[in-house]
Amino acid sequence: MKDVIVIGAGPSGSFAAHRLAKAGFSVDLLEEHREVGKPVECTGLVSQRVLQYVRTKSIAGTVRGANIFFPSGKSLHIEKEDRTIVLFRDSFDKDVAAMAIGSGSNIRINARAISVKEHDDHVTVRFRENGNLKEEDARIAVGADGINSIVRRDVYGLRQKHVVSTLQYDMASRIEDEDSVNVYLGSKYTHGFFGWAVPGGDIIRVGTGSYRSSARQYMDNLSVRFGENRVLAITGAGIPIRMAEFLNTRRTVLVGDAGGIVKPLSGGGIYTGIFSSDVASKYISEALEDDRPEKILRKYDREIRSTIGKELKKDAIVQSIYSRISDRSFDRIYNMISSEKIIDVINRSGDIDYPSTVIIKVLIRNPGILYSMWK
Ligand SMILES: Cc1cc2nc3c(=O)[nH]c(=O)nc-3n(C[C@H](O)[C@H](O)[C@H](O)COP(=O)(O)OP(=O)(O)OC[C@H]3O[C@@H](n4cnc5c(N)ncnc54)[C@H](O)[C@@H]3O)c2cc1C
Known part of the structure; x- marks a missing residue:
C-alpha cells in the first residue's frame, strides 16, 4: 500500500506530491491526460510569490499594470512595482510535475481516477490506466483533481455551486x-x-x-x-469560486480547485492551490505518523481558513456584490476612483493575491462607492 495517492497532476497535485515524496513518503501521482499541462485552460497570470514555491523558466513575459475599461469606454491605468508574471501554463505544470518526480513521486499519466472510497484505515482508488481498470490503496488520498473532482464527489458529496x-x-x-x-x-x-x-x-x-x-x-x-x-x-x-464547506475527511484532503481554493474576484487559483498543497503536505506528513489521522488533517482545514481562507472569504463577499453591479454604477464608480489620490492608493496597495486590502483602503477614502454599488 502506498502512503499517499495524489489525484491530478495540475500545479496543486504535483506540488503536494513533491513535498510528500521529499519528506520520504511513497507517493503515486495520477493524471488523467496523456500529457501533463494539456489542455491549457488558463491565462497564466501569477504574482512573484509563486516563484518562492516553484523553480520555473516557463515564463512568457511580465506585465506591470492593468488598463481597466469601464462600460462608458473610459479607462483607468493602474500599475504595481512588482511585475506580474505571465506563465506558459503547460510547461509550468510540467515543471512542477518534474519537481514531484525529482523528489521520488511515481507519476502515472493516462490514469483517470473513476472512483474513490474511504475506509477506516485506508483509501481505495479505482482508475483506468492506459485503458486498463486498476485499483490501488493508500493510507491517505489527496484530491487535486480540479473543478470536477472525483474525490470531492465520492468522499465529500459536495457540489460546486458558485462557478464562473x-x-x-x-x-x-x-x-x-x-x-x-x-x-x-x-x-x-x-x-x-x-x-x-x-x-x-x-x-x-x-x-x-x-x-x-x-x-x-x-x-x-x-x-x-x-x-x-x-x-x-x-x-x-x-x-x-467558493471554498468547500470542509477540506478534509478521515483520510483525504482537497487542495486547489478541487477544494474551491481560488480567488473569487479574479478566478486565479495557481498561487492559492500551491499554497493549499504546501499546508496540506505539512499535515499529511504528520498524519501519516499518527494513529488518529483525521485529527491532524482537520488542522489543514483550520489553517487554510485562518490564513488564505480569510482573504477568500472577504473576496467572496465583495464578489457577490460586484456580480450585481450595473453598467451605470460601474461608470459612477469610475468617476469616484479616477482621482490621482485614489489611483495612488491602488498602485501602492494593490496585490493580486490579497485584493481585500486595497478594496478596504479605497472604500475608507471614498465610502460613497459602496452606495454606488447598490444603486
Ligand atoms: C480561462 C481560465 C483562465 C485562468 N487564468 C488564471 C490565471 O491567470 N492565474 C491563475 O492563478 N489562475 C487562473 N485560472 C485558474 C487556474 O487555472 C486554476 O485555479 C489552477 O489550474 C488550479 O490548479 P489545480 O492543480 O488545483 O487544478 P487543475 O489545474 O485543474 O489540475 C487538475 C488536474 O487533475 C487532472 N484530473 C482531473 N480529474 C482527474 C481524474 N479523475 N483522474 C486523474 N486526473 C484528473 C486534470 O487533468 C488536471 O491535470 C484560470 C482558469 C481558467 C479556466
Missing part, C-alpha cells in the same frame, strides 16, 4: 499597451465577472468569464475588438 464559466482565445493580434493587461467591465463583455486581454507580442490571450451563465455571447463581443478571423485556439473551463 470562461472562454479564452489565443488570437493573432496585438495590444497597444504591451506592458499591461486589459480588463473589461460591464454587461457587453461579462455577466458578473470581467473580460481580459493579455499581451504576448503577436499572440494575445483574450477571454471572459461569466458568473453562473454562459460566456459565449460576451466572448463574441470581446473578441471582435481584436479583429475577425484571428483565433488560433479556443479554450474554456469552469472556475470554482
Whole structure:
C-alpha cells in the first residue's frame, strides 16, 4: 500500500506530491491526460510569490499594470512595482510535475481516477490506466483533481455551486499597451465577472468569464475588438469560486480547485492551490505518523481558513456584490476612483493575491462607492 495517492497532476497535485515524496513518503501521482499541462485552460497570470514555491523558466513575459475599461469606454491605468508574471501554463505544470518526480513521486499519466472510497484505515482508488481498470490503496488520498473532482464527489458529496464559466482565445493580434493587461467591465463583455486581454507580442490571450451563465455571447463581443478571423485556439473551463464547506475527511484532503481554493474576484487559483498543497503536505506528513489521522488533517482545514481562507472569504463577499453591479454604477464608480489620490492608493496597495486590502483602503477614502454599488 502506498502512503499517499495524489489525484491530478495540475500545479496543486504535483506540488503536494513533491513535498510528500521529499519528506520520504511513497507517493503515486495520477493524471488523467496523456500529457501533463494539456489542455491549457488558463491565462497564466501569477504574482512573484509563486516563484518562492516553484523553480520555473516557463515564463512568457511580465506585465506591470492593468488598463481597466469601464462600460462608458473610459479607462483607468493602474500599475504595481512588482511585475506580474505571465506563465506558459503547460510547461509550468510540467515543471512542477518534474519537481514531484525529482523528489521520488511515481507519476502515472493516462490514469483517470473513476472512483474513490474511504475506509477506516485506508483509501481505495479505482482508475483506468492506459485503458486498463486498476485499483490501488493508500493510507491517505489527496484530491487535486480540479473543478470536477472525483474525490470531492465520492468522499465529500459536495457540489460546486458558485462557478464562473470562461472562454479564452489565443488570437493573432496585438495590444497597444504591451506592458499591461486589459480588463473589461460591464454587461457587453461579462455577466458578473470581467473580460481580459493579455499581451504576448503577436499572440494575445483574450477571454471572459461569466458568473453562473454562459460566456459565449460576451466572448463574441470581446473578441471582435481584436479583429475577425484571428483565433488560433479556443479554450474554456469552469472556475470554482467558493471554498468547500470542509477540506478534509478521515483520510483525504482537497487542495486547489478541487477544494474551491481560488480567488473569487479574479478566478486565479495557481498561487492559492500551491499554497493549499504546501499546508496540506505539512499535515499529511504528520498524519501519516499518527494513529488518529483525521485529527491532524482537520488542522489543514483550520489553517487554510485562518490564513488564505480569510482573504477568500472577504473576496467572496465583495464578489457577490460586484456580480450585481450595473453598467451605470460601474461608470459612477469610475468617476469616484479616477482621482490621482485614489489611483495612488491602488498602485501602492494593490496585490493580486490579497485584493481585500486595497478594496478596504479605497472604500475608507471614498465610502460613497459602496452606495454606488447598490444603486
Ligand atoms: C480561462 C481560465 C483562465 C485562468 N487564468 C488564471 C490565471 O491567470 N492565474 C491563475 O492563478 N489562475 C487562473 N485560472 C485558474 C487556474 O487555472 C486554476 O485555479 C489552477 O489550474 C488550479 O490548479 P489545480 O492543480 O488545483 O487544478 P487543475 O489545474 O485543474 O489540475 C487538475 C488536474 O487533475 C487532472 N484530473 C482531473 N480529474 C482527474 C481524474 N479523475 N483522474 C486523474 N486526473 C484528473 C486534470 O487533468 C488536471 O491535470 C484560470 C482558469 C481558467 C479556466
